[in-house]
Amino acid sequence: MTLRDLVLVRLGVAVNLVIGQIVAALLLPVYLDSVGTILVAALIGPRAALTAGLVSQVLNAVISGNFSWLPFALVQVVIALYAAAAARLGLFRRLATAVPAGVGMGFLAAACSAPISFFLFGGVTAGGVTVVTTVLRALGAPLGVAVAAASFSTDLLDKAIACALVCLLLRSLPRTLAARFPALAA
Amino acid sequence: MIGYLPGRSPLHRAHPYTTLALAGALLLGAFALTQPREVWLLVAAAAVFSAVGGVLRASARTALLLSLPIWVLLFVLHGLLGADPRTTVGPVALSVPGMARALVLGGRVTAIVLGFLTALATVSPHRLVEAMTAGGVPFGRTFLLASTLTVLPRMRERATQILEAQQCRGLRLGGSPLARLRALGPLALPLVLGALAEVDEQVLALDARGAGSAARRTALDPPADSAAQRALRAALLVLVIAAYAWKFWSMRG
Numbered sequence: 137m138t139l140r141d142l143v144l145v146r147l148g149v150a151v152n153l154v155i156g157q158i159v160a161a162l163l164l165p166v167y168l169d170s171v172g173t174i175l176v177a178a179l180i181g182p183r184a185a186l187t188a189g190l191v192s193q194v195l196n197a198v199i200s201g202n203f204s205w206l207p208f209a210l211v212q213v214v215i216a217l218y219a220a221a222a223a224r225l226g227l228f229r230r231l232a233t234a235v236p237a238g239v240g241m242g243f244l245a246a247a248c249s250a251p252i253s254f255f256l257f258g259g260v261t262a263g264g265v266t267v268v269t270t271v272l273r274a275l276g277a278p279l280g281v282a283v284a285a286a287s288f289s290t291d292l293l294d295k296a297i298a299c300a301l302v303c304l305l306l307r308s309l310p311r312t313l314a315a316r317f318p319a320l321a322a
Numbered sequence: 323m324i325g326y327l328p329g330r331s332p333l334h335r336a337h338p339y340t341t342l343a344l345a346g347a348l349l350l351g352a353f354a355l356t357q358p359r360e361v362w363l364l365v366a367a368a369a370v371f372s373a374v375g376g377v378l379r380a381s382a383r384t385a386l387l388l389s390l391p392i393w394v395l396l397f398v399l400h401g402l403l404g405a406d407p408r409t410t411v412g413p414v415a416l417s418v419p420g421m422a423r424a425l426v427l428g429g430r431v432t433a434i435v436l437g438f439l440t441a442l443a444t445v446s447p448h449r450l451v452e453a454m455t456a457g458g459v460p461f462g463r464t465f466l467l468a469s470t471l472t473v474l475p476r477m478r479e480r481a482t483q484i485l486e487a488q489q490c491r492g493l494r495l496g497g498s499p500l501a502r503l504r505a506l507g508p509l510a511l512p513l514v515l516g517a518l519a520e521v522d523e524q525v526l527a528l529d530a531r532g533a534g535s536a537a538r539r540t541a542l543d544p545p546a547d548s549a550a551q552r553a554l555r556a557a558l559l560v561l562v563i564a565a566y567a568w569k570f571w572s573m574r575g
Contacts, residue, residue, distance in 0.1 A: 153474060
């Protein structure tokens with residue numbers, strides 16, 4: 137990776153960790169903690185996105201003090217690789233393709249996170265998802281079904297919004313700034 | 323949250339890799355163990371680890387605060403909503419297998435959190451960077467881990483400024499979910515676009531300081547390592563592999 141790639145990866149990690157502040161101010165029921173990873177994937181490529189995702193996971197643990205969520209780093213790997221492939225196909229150029237790409241990403245992310253959540257943590261993870269799991273369990277759904285349903289419902293919405301936001305970001309880039317990212321021209 | 327707490331304990335004086343290896347072994351061990359008694363022995367091991375570092379009080383308090391919400395959710399999801407058979411404790415009927423599972427899962431999270439909080443409190447970030455540099459870790463990796471933490475407060479401050487500025491211009495943060503979603507763009511776009519515009523300036527500044535050089539760097543004050551510490555790290559690796567081998571062998575049986 138070049139020095140410029142490193143600085144961009146650092147930016148992606150910072151976006152992943154700070155965007156939660158805006159989401160919390162708006163009281164949105166999502167995390168958007170992969171916006172930076174998706175952005176780096178679109179601007180540079182898969183290797184840089186993978187680094188951004190994994191470093192975000194580690195630093196998030198350092199900042200929050202909760203290191204038990206480290207196994208979810210696997211989800212960041214999936215998101216980074218999928219986002220790089222989607223960017224290569226030009227899916228972030230228009231909202232009409234970015235949102236379905238986000239739904240696909242959410243599907244894959246949930247397919248990875250639900251088994252981790254179920255087998256390693258018994259379905260108890262971050263607040264919002266676990267509340268949905270508990271409500272579904274109280275309604276009589278088996279634990280596995282409740283965990284999967286909670287993961288899919290939150291991840292589909294979260295990643296669809298994240299991809300739409302990255303699409304808006306790329307479209308809002310001034311031409312002089314966009315010209316500095318050869319991956320955008322590809 | 324807990325950060326680095328200066329001290330002279332054996333963990334403070336140990337090579338940073340040794341302390342991190344101990345915390346890592348607790349994490350991997352926690353996922354290998356499946357019986358309540360085994361997991362609680364691991365929690366005890368994490369407490370001993372913390373006591374050796376002289377940070378048991380601070381780490382245990384923070385670990386309890388962080389794992390308490392998880393304990394509550396585990397109690398509801400597994401203890402109250404778990405499978406039969408049930409036992410009555412006061413006014414509630416608790417699931418017996420659910421409570422056993424909650425004890426394993428809660429103990430697992432508590433051991434991991436306590437172990438890593440101890441590592442955070444006893445490993446000086448400066449010594450870690452020095453150890454990584456002396457170990458030949460490429461500049462890029464140390465840069466990413468160390469410098470991102472210093473960038474975060476600035477980025478958070480900028481997010482707050484944008485939030486206040488947009489509110490002054492009439493942006494409403496409340497309303498329907500769709501209205502709040504629409505407000506996301508005016509808040510997130512300036513934050514990220516502003517940071518992107520500064521990238522080239524930061525690259526120039528780093529390049530001027532020789533950050534782009536591929537030459538191996540010399541650590542100014544590398545932490546001392548020893549054969550005993552290297553042996554301990556190797557033994558921890560063997561122990562973790564043995565724990566997983568035992569787990570999978572038990573599952574087959």
